Amino acid sequence: MNEQLSLLPTISSEETVNQANKLIETPQDLTMQEKRIIWVLASFIDEKDTNFRRQKIKIEEFAKVIGITSKNFYNVVEDTIEGLVGKTVTINEGDRRIVLSWLSSAVYHKGKGIVELEFSEMLRPYLLQLNQHMLRTSFKLRNVLALKSRYSGRMYELLKQYENKESRYYPIDEFRELLNVPEGTHQLYSKLKEKVILRAKKDLDAKTDITFELKEYKESRKVVGVSFVVSTNLSNIVSSAQQLPHVHSK
Incomplete structure (x- = not known):
């Protein structure tokens, strides 16, 4: 696993989200705020990436992007992320039934207002190395955030x-x-x-x-x-x- 941390100064609505259709066509028990977290993290993936990178994100910026406007947004963001860490998705692949987590970890930097998030390694076939010939769907982040x-x-x-x-x-x-x-x-x-x-x-x-x-x-x-x-x-x-x-x- 790549241990290098990527500091992402801004979240761009013009980044592209790529997902395998198999993942899209799977039932998902996510709130809208949790779904926005998935979309934002997916938008950070480069088509050349072979491993997931832990992403450093400013909590204040994250709160605005995923729609949290309350004054205690730090606590609300933490609660939302921890709810997502505890959720799974079940994907049927032939005779295999795969139950996997969305996120592998969430690390908070106290006093710095930063959180590190990383996708579960088991999501690699559905988010990484999705070339044009695979059954994937792509869209700009701006289409879903609003x-x-x-x-x-x-x-x-x-x-x-x-x-x-x-x-x-x-x-x-x-x-x-x-x-x-x-x-x-x-x-x-x-x-x-x-x-x-x-x-x-x-x-x-x-x-x-x-x-x-x-x-x-x-x-x-x-x-x-x-x-x-x-x-x-x-x-x-x-x-x-x-x-x-x-x-x-x-």
Whole structure:
């Protein structure tokens, strides 16, 4: 493992996040703030990196980027990071079921306002050395930092894979699982559509580089699946000079 620490003075919204589609298509139990941490750390990875680097980040800057605005932001950032350290993701690879942690460690430098974070080594196949010929999805960090909810963030990741490609069909149960919609919440499809899908569409249309059209599939009047036709949102293609967007604390 590379022990060299990289001091990153700023977090740039123009950096690119690369993820294996296998990771994106895996259910993830993360809050929006935890998800922003993953995106920011992924944006630090260089395509030539063969190992994860421990990243030094200023906690005050981190708080602004992940949407923490309270006066005691140091404590809130620590709580958010420690919550993420304790979470796992389960990936099915053939006959293997892999349960792995998102982060391997979090080190706080007392009195300096700095935290060091490093991805779990087991995430290497899903975040490192993802060349153009692999099944990966890439996007600019600015597309996701300003999104309002974790549902919007997850829908962006899932749908970005299919931008200007064939439509993507999801059975309703699979779609709910991928977005981590709690059991018993938005049980009726009409509520899921109103509170999750259409709100996410409004968010994506306003802030990201993709938009989508929704199609519903019914059996005996019940919606059993949905498909999305994803296209480039030309109104939000911006110059590389754009600053970090305002992020929401939800």
